[in-house]
Amino acid sequence: MKKRCLVATGGGDCPGLNAVIRAIVKRASKEQDWEIIGSRDAFDGILRDPMEIVELDNSTVAGIHVRGGTILGTTNKGGPFAWAVKDNDGNWKEEDHSAEMLRKLEFLNVNAVISIGGDGSQRISQQLFEMGCNIIGVPKTIDNDLGATDITFGFPTAVEIATDAVDKLVTTAESHNRILILEVMGREAGWIALHAAVAGGAEVCLIPEIPYNINKVIERINKRIHHSRGFVNIVISEGARSINGNQQYQENDEFGNHNLRLGGAGNRLMHELKKGGVTTDIRVTLLGHLQRGGKPIAYDRILATQFGVKAFEMVLDKEFGKMAALRDGKLVAVPISEAIEKYNYVDLNSDLVQTARDIDISFGD
Numbered sequence: 500m501k502k503r504c505l506v507a508t509g510g511g512d513c514p515g516l517n518a519v520i521r522a523i524v525k526r527a528s529k530e531q532d533w534e535i536i537g538s539r540d541a542f543d544g545i546l547r548d549p550m551e552i553v554e555l556d557n558s559t560v561a562g563i564h565v566r567g568g569t570i571l572g573t574t575n576k577g578g579p580f581a582w583a584v585k586d587n588d589g590n591w592k593e594e595d596h597s598a599e600m601l602r603k604l605e606f607l608n609v610n611a612v613i614s615i616g617g618d619g620s621q622r623i624s625q626q627l628f629e630m631g632c633n634i635i636g637v638p639k640t641i642d643n644d645l646g647a648t649d650i651t652f653g654f655p656t657a658v659e660i661a662t663d664a665v666d667k668l669v670t671t672a673e674s675h676n677r678i679l680i681l682e683v684m685g686r687e688a689g690w691i692a693l694h695a696a697v698a699g700g701a702e703v704c705l706i707p708e709i710p711y712n713i714n715k716v717i718e719r720i721n722k723r724i725h726h727s728r729g730f731v732n733i734v735i736s737e738g739a740r741s742i743n744g745n746q747q748y749q750e751n752d753e754f755g756n757h758n759l760r761l762g763g764a765g766n767r768l769m770h771e772l773k774k775g776g777v778t779t780d781i782r783v784t785l786l787g788h789l790q791r792g793g794k795p796i797a798y799d800r801i802l803a804t805q806f807g808v809k810a811f812e813m814v815l816d817k818e819f820g821k822m823a824a825l826r827d828g829k830l831v832a833v834p835i836s837e838a839i840e841k842y843n844y845v846d847l848n849s850d851l852v853q854t855a856r857d858i859d860i861s862f863g864d
Contacts, residue, residue: 513653514795522807665699711863
């Protein structure tokens with residue numbers, strides 16, 4: 500009987516997921532005694548009755564590396580430790596079904612699991628590993644906020660999309676003498692905003708790591724606009740906040756989704772600027788899920804492919820409880836516990852932050 504490796508994609512979707520899946524399958528096909536299966540919608544496919552399992556072979560994954568999203572589907576709600584069930588009164592509640600999932604994996608003769616996901620998904624991976632699951636992690640998030648790896652796949656494509664948006668907004672801002680605010684993703688880490696602001700030549704970059712002083716932002720605007728002439732482009736992370744305020748979020752009424760639904764930072768900034776006396780016309784663009792969609796750029800396809808191959812080789816070497824990572828240009832295996840221990844915030848003393856300051860980008864501080 501062949502050994503089985505189960506693949507699951509969890510959390511938010513991002514470009515490069517399919518390239519990882521394809522790489523795992525193609526590398527495994529070189530081994531005569533292994534086969535790959537996939538679980539629909541993260542681990543939900545295992546927990547559902549009947550189970551939703553996909554056979555993954557070379558024909559299934561042919562050409563999928565150029566496609567965005569994930570052929571397995573994904574979810575950022577529920578999971579084995581918070582499975583949604585309906586009680587006798589018709590109300591939903593969460594239950595720990597992790598032991599049931601492990602029994603089902605044993606029933607399926609699964610010898611190893613590869614979990615592709617970000618911080619939340621890898622926390623689940625660590626819990627399963629501590630319960631005895633032979634699990635390997637692959638780092639995925641457009642926010643680039645997962646520790647223990649220099650970069651996560653999906654992030655470069657998100658930056659490319661955000662930079663393209665900045666480029667387009669520059670031309671319309673200049674044409675109309677406007678202040679244009681672009682709100683990008685980044686809950687606690689401002690990597691996308693920082694890279695897009697530098698690449699796109701924005702005048703102001705507001706990130707969660709640096710609470711901004713609205714008066715400093717206005718000062719930077721006034722350096723660019725005189726007698727109603729001139730324009731300013733601002734890139735702001737969804738998780739950015741002023742020194743006197745909090746993150747902007749909406750109440751999340753989705754059962755099983757414990758993440759705050761951030762959004763509105765750009766509009767809040769616009770109102771703060773107007774309240775501060777700015778009379779120039781201001782418009783806000785919310786880039787939203789466009790950052791997650793579409794084809795991965797070449798770098799992400801390559802990185803995701805490397806991670807997929809590395810992950811399966813970690814399975815062969817029985818390096819369970821570890822995550823594939825890129826460090827100093829080399830593929831390595833690091834403990835999942837290390838990856839989730841330290842959140843990857845933007846280093847305010849980094850060369851890139853200093854570069855941004857040296858080209859006169861204001862962080863509002």
